[in-house]
Amino acid sequence: MKRRPLSCFLIVRDEADRIEDCIKELAGWVDQLIILDSGSTDGTVEICQKYTDEVHQTDWPGYGPQRNRALKLCKHEWVLNLDADEKVTPELRDEIDALLSQEKLDVNFVKIPWHTYLFGKPMRRGRYSTPQGKLFLNHEGVHFKHSQVHEALQIPDVKPLVLKSPLLHFSWRTYQHMQEKHLKYACILAEEKQQKGKKGSLGFAVMRFFTDFIQQYILRGGFLDGKRGFFMALVLAQYAFHKYAALAALQMEQACQQDNEK
Incomplete structure (x- = not known):
């Protein structure tokens, strides 16, 4: 079976020093790549435009409302929600492809192991190693919590699955x-x-x-x-x-x- 189409979105601002490492792994793989920029002045927009035509510039209403804006732009049922400080590995990409190619798929919320780097090396334990719900089925009632930060995804009748391959996370520059x-x-x-x-x-x-x-x-x-x-x-x-x-x-x-x- 052919892989189900996949939309991916990022909300960004002033990420020119690291966003290319993120989106170059997505361009040509996901079926729709959406960037919502909220006032970058460092060349972030120009970098993103090299990889996708769907670069939108908006104001900043907070993390939850901004993610919900991006979600409304997604054309496909399956959605991948990433940040500019994250990077998809080839192993993760292959695992997602295999999952979305299954004929019968009885899940709607997919958690991905998080390898968060601190001063050059990944942490294997604690809060920043917890699998993150980054891939989900965008059906009726799905939305991000309307909060300014820690905007959890709300999914009715959630059916979760945890993948094995990690998502690399480079949260802190210094x-x-x-x-x-x-x-x-x-x-x-x-x-x-x-x-x-x-x-x-x-x-x-x-x-x-x-x-x-x-x-x-x-x-x-x-x-x-x-x-x-x-x-x-x-x-x-x-x-x-x-x-x-x-x-x-x-x-x-x-x-x-x-x-x-x-």
Whole structure:
């Protein structure tokens, strides 16, 4: 049986230093390659235009809404959702081809092993090694969670499958980029929590630092990745602390404003 047609989309901004490594593996393989760019000024758009005619420039409404925009542009039922810092290996491509060539395919959500690189080597344990739901059947009711970050895919009546071949993930350019990215996400999440009426405190933020470190380093086996595992556990502990410290800061600011208005 011929492989089922496959659409692929990426949402990007200022990824000129690494996006070509991603999309050159996709062009000529996927049946539709969609790029949604939200204001790049570094040549990202021009690089993408060498590989696909479907390069769209938009504003930035947040991760969830942007992915839903891209999903509406997909022509085919099967969709691959990637980021510019990810790379499909030949082995993964072959495995996806074999899967989508099966005559009877009783799955709608395919998770792919994630090999996240930290300072030159992949981590094998912990949060950033968890298989990611990147390939799915776009049927009625499928959408990304309408959130600014951590926009989980929502699939009614999910029927999952986990592949064997990995997707390579190069999330952080440098240590500074890693810290900036996590701090940015933490502050966005804090704002979302405040809008939903959730409360935070510095005490809870400190507690989360320690519990998230233990979860990543001990419970998820981060210690098996040696120095990189210890490093990643500390970074994720900081991330948890910043989420709730930022929420506490927003609450203190709000309380001061209310007092001044009295």
